[in-house]
Amino acid sequence: xxxxxxxxxxxxxxxxxxxxxxxxxxxxxxxxxxxxxxxxxxxxxxxxxxxxxxxxxxxxxxxxxxxxxxxxxxxxxxxxxxxxxxxxxxxxxxxxxxxxxxxxxxxxxxxxxxxxxxxxxxxxxxxxxxxxxxxxxxxxxxxxxxxxxxxxxxxxxxxxxxxxxxxxxxxxxxxxxxxxxxxxxxxxxxxxxxxxxxxxxxxxxxxxxxxxxxxxxxxxxxxxxxxxxxxxxxxxxxxxxxxxxxxxxxxxxxxxxxxxxxxxxxxxxxxxxxxxxxxxxxxxxxxxxxxxxxxxxxxxxxxxxxxxxxxxxxxxxxxxxxxxxxxxxxxxxxxxxxxxxxxxxxxxxxxxxxxxxxxxxxxxxxxxxxxxxxxxxxxxxxxxxxxxxxxxxxxxxxxxxxxxxxx
Numbered sequence: 001x002x003x004x005x006x007x008x009x010x011x012x013x014x015x016x017x018x019x020x021x022x023x024x025x026x027x028x029x030x031x032x033x034x035x036x037x038x039x040x041x042x043x044x045x046x047x048x049x050x051x052x053x054x055x056x057x058x059x060x061x062x063x064x065x066x067x068x069x070x071x072x073x074x075x076x077x078x079x080x081x082x083x084x085x086x087x088x089x090x091x092x093x094x095x096x097x098x099x100x101x102x103x104x105x106x107x108x109x110x111x112x113x114x115x116x117x118x119x120x121x122x123x124x125x126x127x128x129x130x131x132x133x134x135x136x137x138x139x140x141x142x143x144x145x146x147x148x149x150x151x152x153x154x155x156x157x158x159x160x161x162x163x164x165x166x167x168x169x170x171x172x173x174x175x176x177x178x179x180x181x182x183x184x185x186x187x188x189x190x191x192x193x194x195x196x197x198x199x200x201x202x203x204x205x206x207x208x209x210x211x212x213x214x215x216x217x218x219x220x221x222x223x224x225x226x227x228x229x230x231x232x233x234x235x236x237x238x239x240x241x242x243x244x245x246x247x248x249x250x251x252x253x254x255x256x257x258x259x260x261x262x263x264x265x266x267x268x269x270x271x272x273x274x275x276x277x278x279x280x281x282x283x284x285x286x287x288x289x290x291x292x293x294x295x296x297x298x299x300x301x302x303x304x305x306x307x308x309x310x311x312x313x314x315x316x317x318x319x320x321x322x323x324x325x326x327x328x329x330x331x332x333x334x335x336x337x338x339x340x341x342x343x344x345x346x347x348x349x350x351x352x353x354x355x356x357x358x359x360x361x362x363x364x365x366x367x368x369x370x371x372x373x374x375x376x377x378x379x380x381x382x383x384x385x386x387x388x389x390x391x392x393x394x395x396x397x398x399x400x401x402x403x404x405x406x407x
């Protein structure tokens with residue numbers, strides 16, 4: 001882990017040096033001739049980079065005494081400083097193909113000067129836009145809660161479940177939350193929605209069970225509003241923290257299982273439960289995480305489905321939508337699958353009314369409703385964050401599903 005992190009940091013350092021040198025020569029040197037300011041620019045930059053890199057190494061070694069919120073805010077500052085500069089370099093670099101003098105020092109046509117200005121202006125505009133995207137995504141984008149509505153109609157839905165309201169949540173990543181604000185908003189929204197059941201599809205924590213401590217009372221209030229059922233996600237197994245022994249890692253997982261029980265949530269680890277309404281019932285199946293390596297594959301649908309009658313309407317909870325794509329779609333037995341995991345890569349753009357995300361390059365089912373041969377999959381884009389502390393266009397999501405009996 002150490003050598004991988006070190007290599008990544010070396011790559012980032014090279015990226016920083018190139019972007020900073022380009023910005024310094026093409027922009028800063030034109031804005032000021034003050035030598036002291038130029039030196040100060042490099043000194044401040046070097047101090048920040050050194051601090052941020054040592055903070056990363058401290059997290060890897062679990063020696064970082066700084067709060068998670070400090071790390072998240074510092075990462076946001078890092079992104080705000082260096083990504084726009086890289087974009088500026090990328091878009092303005094063609095300007096160097098329009099040099100104002102030839103190889104003999106003779107001036108070229110004035111048209112070349114116009115092209116140079118155009119590319120540098122284009123680089124500046126692109127950098128400002130990226131700065132806005134990161135800034136908005138790292139502040140308001142993390143706090144704006146949205147509710148997405150889906151109506152699922154089927155003749156297989158029992159009569160008593162017509163109008164049944166399901167809230168689907170996913171990917172809290174509690175350890176990465178800088179404030180309680182979005183969770184408080186989520187609680188207020190649930191009190192307004194008044195769901196019949198709350199279903200959570202994994203990644204409650206980001207690295208270890210200790211992240212749950214400050215959210216215990218809040219999650220208990222969730223269970224007080226409606227029955228809560230959950231499955232584990234890839235982060236819940238402790239694979240993103242350093243453990244002295246495998247036994248220590250297993251203890252952490254057991255503590256998470258116990259925590260679910262403590263707050264009144266029902267954890268379905270390759271098990272099923274029955275939802276009742278009136279004289280009718282619906283089967284709820286929960287599998288452990290199943291995805292492409294390096295993500296764990298512990299999901300066992302066969303074991304989780306034991307004892308369910310053949311004619312039951314079945315809802316499957318699977319953290320990773322990959323399971324639906326490869327093991328459920330096209331096979332009989334599951335009517336509706338709920339997943340999370342993708343976060344829509346925490347970035348979605350609206351193009352002519354259509355939502356487009358870079359997540360589509362990794363997973364065919366990255367957000368929203370998918371259907372194949374009457375089987376449905378709904379992918380929730382999550383509440384929390386992983387890797388980088390921002391959400392642009394993929395703001396924290398509540399999925400409200402209403403079941404409709406179709407004659």
